[in-house]
Amino acid sequence: MGARPLLNRRLAGMGTTIFAEMSALATATGSINLGQGFPDTDGPEEVREAAVRALREGRGNQYPPGPGIPELRAAIAEHQQRFYGLTYDPDTEVLVTAGATEAIAASLLALLEPGDEVIAFEPFYDSYAACIAMAGATRVPLTLRQPEFRPDLDELRSLITPRTRLLLINTPHNPTGLVLNDDELAAIAQLAIEHDLLVITDEVYEHLVFTGTHHPLAALPGMRERTVSISSAGKTFSFTGWKVGWVTATPELVATVRTAKQYLTYVSAGPFQYAVADALRLPDDYFADFRADLLRKRDLLADGLSAAGFGVHQPEGTYFITTDITPLGEKDGIEFCRTLPERCGVVAIPNVVFYDNTEVGRSLVRFTFCKKDEVLQEAVSRLQRLGA
Structure with missing residues (x-):
């Protein structure tokens, strides 16, 4: 085997592949994409x-x-x-x-x-x-x-x-x-x-x-x-x-x-x-208001995820929430994220792609909350279907 395939294999992780797959699923199913971490509105x-x-x-x-x-x-x-x-x-x-x-x-x-x-x-x-x-x-x-x-x-x-x-x-x-x-x-x-x-x-x-x-x-x-x-x-x-x-x-x-x-x-x-x-x-007001807005969005999504039955790990920072799908009777984050768009029209990312120790991260799923209020509210509404 040549050097290039070896290098490619060494660098290849699941992250990029899963991000692309989840984004494609969001498009194909018309789902709300809470997977990749980018805002849906521009800054100042x-x-x-x-x-x-x-x-x-x-x-x-x-x-x-x-x-x-x-x-x-x-x-x-x-x-x-x-x-x-x-x-x-x-x-x-x-x-x-x-x-x-x-x-x-x-x-x-x-x-x-x-x-x-x-x-x-x-x-x-x-x-x-x-x-x-x-x-x-x-x-x-x-x-x-x-x-x-x-x-x-x-x-x-x-x-x-x-x-x-x-x-x-x-x-x-x-x-x-x-x-x-x-x-x-x-x-x-x-x-x-x-x-x-x-x-x-x-x-x-x-x-x-x-x-x-x-x-x-x-x-x-x-x-x-x-x-x-x-x-x-x-x-x-x-x-x-x-x-x-x-x-x-x-x-x-x-x-x-x-x-x-x-x-x-x-x-x-x-x-x-x-x-x-x-x-x-x-000015300082910008940074304070920015943080306050994202804190409110965090709580909106965290409350919705908890109500839908997820185990929610309240983040101290960033604009991501890590959840555990075990309380939903699920074990495999990758399979869960692949079926979530069809089940309720929401896309998330399985945390296992960020781990070498895949068993530790297997049941964890990440959602982002850097989205418009109405998008988060609709996502929360859709996620309620998981318990229906």
């Missing part, structure tokens, strides 16, 4: 108009600077200072990427060598496994188990070996909705320092925290110099198609990540970068 009108202005004025229509336009890098640095008290030099410590997904890929490709081990929370966001594999490294899962989905810190310590290179931390966590608390963050930081590990933090849902507060790991003592922090505009401003993300880290780490990033997209989203710079400077 002033941000959209800022993108239109940039297009019309010819700003960003040609290649933007490799690290990102200065206006956006300055806005990202201001954002980190404004919300977290973290100071970054926009010229040397900020890198703009094609969404958080490219930031994750570039960081893993830049910082890993073949044979390295990466410890990450399981269930994994689906790009993690592929990017770790492309770097020739090995993913080591720290499984988050229901009902609380909190990390077992003793198990985390036991997973660290001489081959461990970095920790990949996702908080708020997709798909479980976990938000790491101060004690968990402190323990993770202590282990990283003790074992001289790098840390990549995926914080794209930083402004969607409903329980507790999001605290970046980079803000803890001894962590700024070893942490690559990643976020993006898509989730916070509901422009997921723009694909504008970023990395903040020390000059040495940013330079290393940029070395890999330049061979991926090199640059992207020129006019949208100007708009995202404006978005990051929106």
Whole structure:
């Protein structure tokens, strides 16, 4: 067998296949798609108009600077200072990427060598496994188990070996909705320092925290110099198609990540970068209202899922709800999701596609609530058919 089939087989996960299958089922059956996590409304009108202005004025229509336009890098640095008290030099410590997904890929490709081990929370966001594999490294899962989905810190310590290179931390966590608390963050930081590990933090849902507060790991003592922090505009401003993300880290780490990033997209989203710079400077009311709106939607869907008989795990953050189908007399999340459109006209995603340990995730199903109220209300109404 040639190298390409081997590589394809190594990278192939169930996630992409299932997402495509569920979206096709939604179209074929006219179902409400609560599977993939993208809003069904656009973000702030002033941000959209800022993108239109940039297009019309010819700003960003040609290649933007490799690290990102200065206006956006300055806005990202201001954002980190404004919300977290973290100071970054926009010229040397900020890198703009094609969404958080490219930031994750570039960081893993830049910082890993073949044979390295990466410890990450399981269930994994689906790009993690592929990017770790492309770097020739090995993913080591720290499984988050229901009902609380909190990390077992003793198990985390036991997973660290001489081959461990970095920790990949996702908080708020997709798909479980976990938000790491101060004690968990402190323990993770202590282990990283003790074992001289790098840390990549995926914080794209930083402004969607409903329980507790999001605290970046980079803000803890001894962590700024070893942490690559990643976020993006898509989730916070509901422009997921723009694909504008970023990395903040020390000059040495940013330079290393940029070395890999330049061979991926090199640059992207020129006019949208100007708009995202404006978005990051929106007043505090925007961020508070955004969170409050999604909290209300979360409760609307969570209550409906509970009434329909699901075991509901109330998320502390993100815009996903993980449910257990066991109370419905079901066991297999994949089969359940394949039949759900015909049964009640709703599409969801089986969490098992995010697990290496498929038995742990087998009965879990994920729904998203970043949809219009009337869409969620209709979905809740349809889901009641399961108990009929």
